[in-house]
Amino acid sequence: MTDDEPIEPPERKRSNAKAPEISPALLGWFRRYAERHLARHFHAIRLARSGYDPAQLPAGRPLVVYLNHPAWWDPLLGLALAFDRFGRRHHYAPIDATALARYRLLGRLGFFPVELGTRRGAAGFLATARAILKDPTAAIWMTPGGRFADPRERPVELQSGLGHLAAKVPTAIFLPLAVEYPFWEERTPEALARFGKPLDASEARLGPGEWTVLLAQRLEATQDALAADAISRDPARFEIVAHGKAKAGSAYDAWRRLTARLRGEKLDRRPGRKGE
Numbered sequence: 001m002t003d004d005e006p007i008e009p010p011e012r013k014r015s016n017a018k019a020p021e022i023s024p025a026l027l028g029w030f031r032r033y034a035e036r037h038l039a040r041h042f043h044a045i046r047l048a049r050s051g052y053d054p055a056q057l058p059a060g061r062p063l064v065v066y067l068n069h070p071a072w073w074d075p076l077l078g079l080a081l082a083f084d085r086f087g088r089r090h091h092y093a094p095i096d097a098t099a100l101a102r103y104r105l106l107g108r109l110g111f112f113p114v115e116l117g118t119r120r121g122a123a124g125f126l127a128t129a130r131a132i133l134k135d136p137t138a139a140i141w142m143t144p145g146g147r148f149a150d151p152r153e154r155p156v157e158l159q160s161g162l163g164h165l166a167a168k169v170p171t172a173i174f175l176p177l178a179v180e181y182p183f184w185e186e187r188t189p190e191a192l193a194r195f196g197k198p199l200d201a202s203e204a205r206l207g208p209g210e211w212t213v214l215l216a217q218r219l220e221a222t223q224d225a226l227a228a229d230a231i232s233r234d235p236a237r238f239e240i241v242a243h244g245k246a247k248a249g250s251a252y253d254a255w256r257r258l259t260a261r262l263r264g265e266k267l268d269r270r271p272g273r274k275g276e
Helices: 024-041 074-085 097-102 104-109 119-132 160-168 208-232 250-262
Strands: 044-048 063-067 090-096 111-114 138-142 173-180 190-195 238-243
Touching (some): 063 074, 063 208, 074 090, 097 104, 097 111, 160 208, 190 208
Parallel strands (some): 063 138, 090 111, 090 138
Antiparallel strands (some): 173 190
């Protein structure tokens, strides 16, 4: 199947697609679980200050947030960012149909099934996504790379489903999100994120293949910018979305205080400063 080959199901089948029903109670519980789990395993969740500010997104337009996929943590990090930056939206995400059959609870959290690697699965994804995006408050979060990939891998390549979605839903805004999990000065890693410049699907009449290439280029540029931020190891380039609870051992803290004193430095614990 080529990028521009139609994958839509017949109109009769497409009309049966609908957004999954989200349970607010279960979603609230899962949000609290995700926040605690992230806090135990990361020093901090940080969002690049020089990236795109989602508050600038036009109101009344459905949203597709598409991100690279470096690790198992991506859905939990996405959830944290969803509530922190897009709290008034209804959030959804595609998931392997086999996995959803095993963990049906996820369906009450906004996940919808996709049969991977088949034309029928691609058509089903497109039908459900289009049904969801009829709601101007909806946001779909997805990792269209289709596999785990190192955040430095180039070129960034995306599966064709995202391009088909952009071609068929001109009302949607497509927002790239780069994420990675480097180790800096602490024993636990940092969860870093950066939003890139969004693409308005109504501003260009492109085929699915052209959209796929353009969306991949925009995500790659966002990943490059985040890589520069990560390599700098400068907390001032980021704002704190959430602090982690995992702390370095007391012996390590004592060693840092001693070496800083010998160098005539002072450890600064204020947000965005060295030693945070």
